[in-house]
Amino acid sequence: MIELDGLTKAYRGRLAVDDLTVTVEPGRVTGFLGPNGSGKTTTMRCILGLTRPTAGTATVLGRHYRQLAAPMRRVGALIDPRARHPGRTAYAHLLALAQSNALPRARVDEVVGLVGLEAVADERVRGFSLGMAQRLGIAAALLGDPDVLLLDEPVNGLDPEGIRWMRELLRDLADEGRTVLVSSHLMSEMEDTADHLVVVGRGRLLADVAMAELLGRHSAVRVRSPQGPLLAAALRRAGGRVELEIDGALRVEGLDVAEVGDVAYVSDVRLHELTTVTASLEAAYLALTGDEVEYRAAVR
Numbered sequence: 001m002i003e004l005d006g007l008t009k010a011y012r013g014r015l016a017v018d019d020l021t022v023t024v025e026p027g028r029v030t031g032f033l034g035p036n037g038s039g040k041t042t043t044m045r046c047i048l049g050l051t052r053p054t055a056g057t058a059t060v061l062g063r064h065y066r067q068l069a070a071p072m073r074r075v076g077a078l079i080d081p082r083a084r085h086p087g088r089t090a091y092a093h094l095l096a097l098a099q100s101n102a103l104p105r106a107r108v109d110e111v112v113g114l115v116g117l118e119a120v121a122d123e124r125v126r127g128f129s130l131g132m133a134q135r136l137g138i139a140a141a142l143l144g145d146p147d148v149l150l151l152d153e154p155v156n157g158l159d160p161e162g163i164r165w166m167r168e169l170l171r172d173l174a175d176e177g178r179t180v181l182v183s184s185h186l187m188s189e190m191e192d193t194a195d196h197l198v199v200v201g202r203g204r205l206l207a208d209v210a211m212a213e214l215l216g217r218h219s220a221v222r223v224r225s226p227q228g229p230l231l232a233a234a235l236r237r238a239g240g241r242v243e244l245e246i247d248g249a250l251r252v253e254g255l256d257v258a259e260v261g262d263v264a265y266v267s268d269v270r271l272h273e274l275t276t277v278t279a280s281l282e283a284a285y286l287a288l289t290g291d292e293v294e295y296r297a298a299v300r
Contacts, residue, residue, distance in 0.1 A: 001026055001179055002047060002148060006056030009042050009203075016042045018203035019056065024181050026147075029174045031194030031211075032183040035289055039203040040183045041079065044150050048077055060148055072101040076141035077150045081133040081157075086126035090117055090136050093125060097140055111139040116165070130157030138166075148179040155184055167193045191215075191281035199288055206288050211281070218279035218287055221260045224249040227269045234267040235260065249273060 002024035009017040017039040024030045034040050045051035047058045049065040060068070060075055068074050084093045094108045112121050115135040120128070125136060134157050141149060151170075155163045163186075170193055174180045181198075184190050190197075197214055199207040207214060222245070225231045232242045232250055240255040240263075252260055257276045264271050279287075 001061060002150075002181060003059045003062075004043070004047075004056070005059075007043065007046055007053055007058050008055040009039075009046060009051060010054045015203050017046065017053075020200070020203070020205055021056075022198050022205065022208055024179055024198070025196070026179040027174060027177050028195035029170050029180045029182060029193055030196045030198060031190045032181055032198050032200075033190065033285060034183075034200040034206075036185075038200045040200060041152055042203075043200070044077070044079060044152055044181075044183070047150060048075070048079070050079070070101065070144070072097070072103070072144035072146065074144070074146055075148045075150070076144060076146035078134075078137040078141045078154055079150075079152050081130070081137040084125050084133075084136065084140075087124060089122050090125055090128070090132075090139075091121040093136065094139055094143060097143055101144060103144060107143060107145070111142050114142065114169075115139040116162075131159060131162055134158055135162070138169075146178070149173060149181070151180075151182045153183055153185065155186060155189060163189055187280070187282040187285060199285065201289050214284050215279050215281065218284040220277045220279070221252040221255060221257050222249050222273065222275050222277050223252060223260050223264070223271060224273035225264065225269050225271050230267065231264060231269045234263050234269070238263050251277070 004020050004022045007017055007020040008015065020043060032040050042051060046053050047060060047065065065071060065075065091108065091112065094111065095105065098105065098108050112118055115138050117135055117139065120132060125133070128136065134154060138154060141151065155166050158166060167189065170180055170182060194211055196210050197207060223231065228248060228250060235242050235252055235255065238255060238259065241253040243251045245251050257274060261274055
């Protein structure tokens with residue numbers, strides 16, 4: 001479990017993280033979303049003790065990270081895939097981490113196989129592509145078989161096969177009861193992976209919500225009728241927000257599918273289509289962060 005209580009970090013008077021209070025629960029993948037510069041990486045650095053908060057606290061498994069007796073066995077993290085000695089081989093890099101944390105050599109072999117680096121384990125990491133560097137960083141995060149994982153943009157540079165592998169790995173780790181916090185700007189991938197979302201903007205919490213609940217909030221009803229104008233007027237009187245789609249169907253927000261059907265029945269309107277349209281994560285995310293995007297455009 002990760003707990004943030006009033007976490008605040010300011011740089012020269014500018015708030016990067018602003019009074020953030022969140023609990024990241026075990027047993028699920030929590031997606032950490034927000035525009036660039038919204039405080040995601042700073043928050044993760046505060047959790048890991050790499051950045052000192054201005055105010056508030058960040059604890060892992062009930063303790064500050066620096067108080068953990070064997071941190072690599074409890075917490076695995078990927079913040080910067082370039083954090084390795086360029087002259088070392090991938091295997092030597094992982095072995096040095098293992099030896100410095102009293103982990104067996106056999107565990108190095110396990111994680112090399114787990115992340116698919118067997119063919120390049122003896123190559124120097126200075127020549128690694130971004131995707132290979134990401135796999136190496138993930139291997140280092142998994143080295144201690146930790147209870148908690150924090151991964152900052154782990155799918156950057158991965159090909160489609162690697163992204164699918166990452167998704168399955170995160171799901172498996174959460175199913176084992178681990179705490180998984182992962183940031184990503186790939187909305188479609190996060191929609192397929194995360195159970196829960198923490199959304200931030202300008203350092204502030206915008207949403208702490210289950211994926212299904214967030215998408216449900218932004219769902220709509222699509223209805224098509226040969227008596228469209230009559231139906232649209234009736235739906236507006238009932239409190240619905242109605243928009244005409246390009247194919248002549250109506251998109252209705254503010255009323256659920258049963259309410260739309262009831263309005264049509266009372267109005268004696270024939271229906272040719274009546275369906276619920278679930279919003280994509282991208283649409284729901286943009287609705288949450290619209291003010292943030294507008295703000296950044298205004299100050300450029």
